Amino acid sequence: MQVFLQTIIGGVSLGAVYALVALGFSLVYRTMGLVNFAHGNVVTVGAYLASTLYLTSELPFALAMPIAIVLTGAIGLVIERVLRPLENRDFDLMLIGTIGFGIVLDALVIAIWGATGRAVPSPVPSPPLDVFGLRIRTYDLVVLAIAAAATILLVLFLSRTKRGAAMQAVAMDHEAATAIGIHVGRSNAIAFMIGGGLAALAGGLVGPLLYVSPALGGALGIKGFAAAILGGFGSIPGAIVGGLAIGILDAFTAGHFQGYSELVTFVVFTVIIMIRPTGVFGERTVNRA
Amino acid sequence: MSTPPAAVPRTTGTPRMRTRIAILAAAAIAAWLLPYGLDSYAIHVVDVILIFAILAVGLGLAMGIAGQVNLAQVAFFGVGAYATAILTTRAGLGFWVSAVLAVLATMAIGLVVGTPALRVQSHYLGIVTLGLALAFTSWVTNAEVSGGAEGLPGIPVPTLPGIDLTSEYLYYYLELFAFVVALGFGEFIVRTSLGRRMRAMRDDALAAGALGAEVPILRMTAFLLASVYGGVAGVLYAGLIQYVAPESFSIATMFLLLAMVIIGGRQSLVGCVVGAVSLALVREALVDHPTIAQIAYGSVVVLVVVFAPTGLAGLPSRIRDAVARRRGRRGVPARMTPFVPYEMSAAADPDAPAILRVQGVTKQFRGLKALDDVSLDVPAGEIRGVVGPNGSGKTTLFNVISGLYRPTSGRVEFRGRDMTAHAPYRLARAGMSRTFQNLRLFGALTVQENILVAIDRSHTAESWRYLLRPISVLRRDRDLHRRAREVIDRFGLTEFAELAPGALPYGTQRRVEIARAVAAAPALLLLDEPAAGLNGEEVRQLSEIVRSIRDSGVTVIVIEHNMGLVMSLCERVTVLAGGRVIAEGTPAQVARTPAVIEAYLGDSMGDLPEVSAT
Numbered sequence: 001m002q003v004f005l006q007t008i009i010g011g012v013s014l015g016a017v018y019a020l021v022a023l024g025f026s027l028v029y030r031t032m033g034l035v036n037f038a039h040g041n042v043v044t045v046g047a048y049l050a051s052t053l054y055l056t057s058e059l060p061f062a063l064a065m066p067i068a069i070v071l072t073g074a075i076g077l078v079i080e081r082v083l084r085p086l087e088n089r090d091f092d093l094m095l096i097g098t099i100g101f102g103i104v105l106d107a108l109v110i111a112i113w114g115a116t117g118r119a120v121p122s123p124v125p126s127p128p129l130d131v132f133g134l135r136i137r138t139y140d141l142v143v144l145a146i147a148a149a150a151t152i153l154l155v156l157f158l159s160r161t162k163r164g165a166a167m168q169a170v171a172m173d174h175e176a177a178t179a180i181g182i183h184v185g186r187s188n189a190i191a192f193m194i195g196g197g198l199a200a201l202a203g204g205l206v207g208p209l210l211y212v213s214p215a216l217g218g219a220l221g222i223k224g225f226a227a228a229i230l231g232g233f234g235s236i237p238g239a240i241v242g243g244l245a246i247g248i249l250d251a252f253t254a255g256h257f258q259g260y261s262e263l264v265t266f267v268v269f270t271v272i273i274m275i276r277p278t279g280v281f282g283e284r285t286v287n288r289a
Numbered sequence: 290m291s292t293p294p295a296a297v298p299r300t301t302g303t304p305r306m307r308t309r310i311a312i313l314a315a316a317a318i319a320a321w322l323l324p325y326g327l328d329s330y331a332i333h334v335v336d337v338i339l340i341f342a343i344l345a346v347g348l349g350l351a352m353g354i355a356g357q358v359n360l361a362q363v364a365f366f367g368v369g370a371y372a373t374a375i376l377t378t379r380a381g382l383g384f385w386v387s388a389v390l391a392v393l394a395t396m397a398i399g400l401v402v403g404t405p406a407l408r409v410q411s412h413y414l415g416i417v418t419l420g421l422a423l424a425f426t427s428w429v430t431n432a433e434v435s436g437g438a439e440g441l442p443g444i445p446v447p448t449l450p451g452i453d454l455t456s457e458y459l460y461y462y463l464e465l466f467a468f469v470v471a472l473g474f475g476e477f478i479v480r481t482s483l484g485r486r487m488r489a490m491r492d493d494a495l496a497a498g499a500l501g502a503e504v505p506i507l508r509m510t511a512f513l514l515a516s517v518y519g520g521v522a523g524v525l526y527a528g529l530i531q532y533v534a535p536e537s538f539s540i541a542t543m544f545l546l547l548a549m550v551i552i553g554g555r556q557s558l559v560g561c562v563v564g565a566v567s568l569a570l571v572r573e574a575l576v577d578h579p580t581i582a583q584i585a586y587g588s589v590v591v592l593v594v595v596f597a598p599t600g601l602a603g604l605p606s607r608i609r610d611a612v613a614r615r616r617g618r619r620g621v622p623a624r625m626t627p628f629v630p631y632e633m634s635a636a637a638d639p640d641a642p643a644i645l646r647v648q649g650v651t652k653q654f655r656g657l658k659a660l661d662d663v664s665l666d667v668p669a670g671e672i673r674g675v676v677g678p679n680g681s682g683k684t685t686l687f688n689v690i691s692g693l694y695r696p697t698s699g700r701v702e703f704r705g706r707d708m709t710a711h712a713p714y715r716l717a718r719a720g721m722s723r724t725f726q727n728l729r730l731f732g733a734l735t736v737q738e739n740i741l742v743a744i745d746r747s748h749t750a751e752s753w754r755y756l757l758r759p760i761s762v763l764r765r766d767r768d769l770h771r772r773a774r775e776v777i778d779r780f781g782l783t784e785f786a787e788l789a790p791g792a793l794p795y796g797t798q799r800r801v802e803i804a805r806a807v808a809a810a811p812a813l814l815l816l817d818e819p820a821a822g823l824n825g826e827e828v829r830q831l832s833e834i835v836r837s838i839r840d841s842g843v844t845v846i847v848i849e850h851n852m853g854l855v856m857s858l859c860e861r862v863t864v865l866a867g868g869r870v871i872a873e874g875t876p877a878q879v880a881r882t883p884a885v886i887e888a889y890l891g892d893s894m895g896d897l898p899e900v901s902a903t
Contacts, residue, residue: 035412095412096551097594103544103587111580225416266424270417277409
């Protein structure tokens with residue numbers, strides 16, 4: 001039981017990071033029906049930016065993060081702007097376009113920061129808490145708190161602001177949204193920008209948990225995507241639940257299958273997508289016909 | 290939106306054919322002589338390029354031709370190579386035996402990877418196949434049998450009697466042979482029945498299914514083909530390098546392969562080869578600066594996607610078009626010629642049993658009841674009208690009848706058999722054909738190919754003929770072309786045969802869609818608002834066409850808002866409102882039914898004083 005609970009706790013903080021990645025995917029998807037395959041690479045860029053600012057420039061972690069978020073938000077804007085001519089026309093081409101951006105970002109990361117990774121020390125040096133015999137790292141709590149705060153802010157933005165409401169409208173029917181005067185392109189751009197920002201948030205937070213390397217984003221990206229699908233693509237509560245579920249699944253498979261844990265995660269994910277493509281909270285059908 | 294009159298393309302005559310043969314001959318000679326001018330390193334590079342070309346053709350077949358986003362091609366490659374390695378080094382089998390087993394193993398994996406395509410498409414399929422490719426690398430890096438991260442060395446060189454394949458010069462000819470066969474077989478598929486169906490499915494899976502293309506089998510076939518090409522490439526790779534390691538089959542290789550196919554032009558197999566060769570050469574030139582090469586080809590992928598979606602293969606025709614536009618030469622605008630009526634078949638038997646029987650069908654979309662206990666009998670040989678206000682469930686009814694929707698309850702009997710919720714392609718094969726309200730023509734196929742897809746009734750499961758009886762495939766295809774010509778001529782579309790439907794005027798597109806539905810030789814034809822967007826003269830022609838189709842022995846059900854057309858064309862009319870049948874009878878009877886007047890004009894009209902014409 002002790003081991004069981006400890007495994008869950010270990011999975012939850014990574015799960016929160018997966019949830020943030022999933023939110024980035026979902027936000028772009030619900031707004032424009034596109035899966036941004038470069039998202040994982042933006043996460044890598046965010047992780048490197050945050051860790052560079054934190055380690056090399058010796059900025060405090062709380063300052064390094066926002067700067068990284070702004071920069072990756074800008075990357076999101078660039079991707080959206082370049083691919084805008086294809087919007088609502090050919091999704092398969094857009095998908096390949098985002099893969100193209102992923103290839104470029106991947107190479108840029110290696111060109112700038114090198115092919116070897118780096119370890120990032122925890123910005124919260126206090127010792128782990130001991131709750132009923134369970135060890136909880138303080139940094140895990142920080143990750144959870146920040147992820148929760150980001151989610152709440154995002155939900156408030158979508159539901160309480162005019163811009164957010166406009167984005168919801170675009171998500172439901174982009175033609176009708178255009179007809180009532182909403183700038184669909186700008187709405188998409190904001191979705192991509194927030195998506196990029198969330199990627200840096202996830203990448204920055206995960207730095208001290210994992211090893212920051214060029215391969216980081218690939219693994220996080222595909223697990224975040226799995227999380228988004230598991231919860232129901234485009235759904236915000238779905239992204240959170242899916243992220244935590246994948247995190248916990250990950251922690252268990254790592255314990256039981258060691259090197260094969262990735263294999264098991266992907267196979268489980270494939271089976272889930274086959275059985276229920278719309279996920280737990282998903283409403284929209286897969287093919288937006 | 291008005292469409293400019295489409296231009297007739299220059300005829301494709303013998304001179305063009307002759308150039309093509311000349312180019313092929315020149316390419317063959319160049320390929321044959323190539324090794325004589327290369328040093329030992331260069332020939333190795335060429336050997337690797339040929340392997341990538343085979344992989345790219347396989348990926349092009351799945352992605353470009355069949356529209357199945359397949360990011361697991363590199364895993365097929367890996368399975369082929371690893372299976373060869375394991376069977377030769379661990380099980381001690383001979384190279385060629387291992388090669389055959391390896392290709393079979395890859396095909397099995399291909400079917401597994403393709404299974405998700407039955408449920409999901411596009412982005413989802415992309416991520417699932419990518420996940421499975423990652424799972425493969427994760428497995429080979431960890432498993433003992435595959436040698437872990439270090440890989441497996443010591444694969445024996447394949448032997449052929451009289452040819453020493455340890456020489457990479459002679460290995461080149463083995464690969465060249467495999468490549469020519471692979472490309473030739475791919476082109477054979479693309480240009481005949483199977484490929485045409487795949488392209489139709491890529492353009493519009495729904496319409497392809499409604500015309501009898503077995504979409505699930507076609508998707509699996511696409512993955513099967515991709516896996517065969519991947520497996521063959523993997524075997525050749527194992528024989529060439531004699532060593533396999535996980536990093537050769539990484540996601541980076543997958544994306545490189547994808548870039549080759551996209552840059553070359555995914556919808557043309559030759560384009561895929563051009564992309565593979567040129568990208569591999571660029572990568573070779575930048576071999577000391579791999580990151581720069583990666584940035585370069587990543588950017589080119591983005592640029593190609595945005596500015597030249599047809600890739601390098603599409604450039605010649607784009608340039609030709611641009612030149613033609615600049616010169617302002619348009620050719621003679623193509624014109625539709627009059628429809629040639631069918632000969633009367635025997636008059637329909639008035640006591641004929643109903644060809645279609647809809648019984649108590651209800652269709653619920655969450656809270657909304659789109660159809661509520663709808664029953665309907667249509668006797669053979671009738672033209673039945675289905676009318677009703679917008680949102681009354683007419684198209685939903687068509688979708689239930691043609692198998693696109695599964696009814697919540699009730700049954701649909703077609704030609705005396707219960708066909709409720711059968712897949713659309715099964716209904717199509719049983720003799721049902723339909724058009725769509727918003728036109729669903731296959732955009733990247735010519736008008737003639739659109740018709741060909743409909744005429745083709747062969748089973749995709751019989752595609753083994755491509756391997757064992759290629760001549761019979763060709764002969765059948767020639768026969769299909771002849772019959773397609775007949776349909777095209779009859780519908781007055783001769784001058785449009787070689788054009789893409791998207792460029793045609795709206796009225797012509799409508800006629801193409803009807804011709805396509807009729808080409809499937811249905812017993813029951815469903816027309817969903819065939820007159821929408823047509824002008825008066827076109828509506829008159831339409832009415833003539835529909836009547837003639839019926840006279841040839843086809844039962845027709847037509848949804849229409851144009852009341853003049855319904856009244857003059859249909860023998861009986863069924864009126865839907867709010868998902869229920871509110872009236873049925875001859876047009877004159879129905880027009881007098883109070884419930885119909887109420888549904889169309891609202892019940893307040895009943896209170897108005899009657900206007901008398903004095």
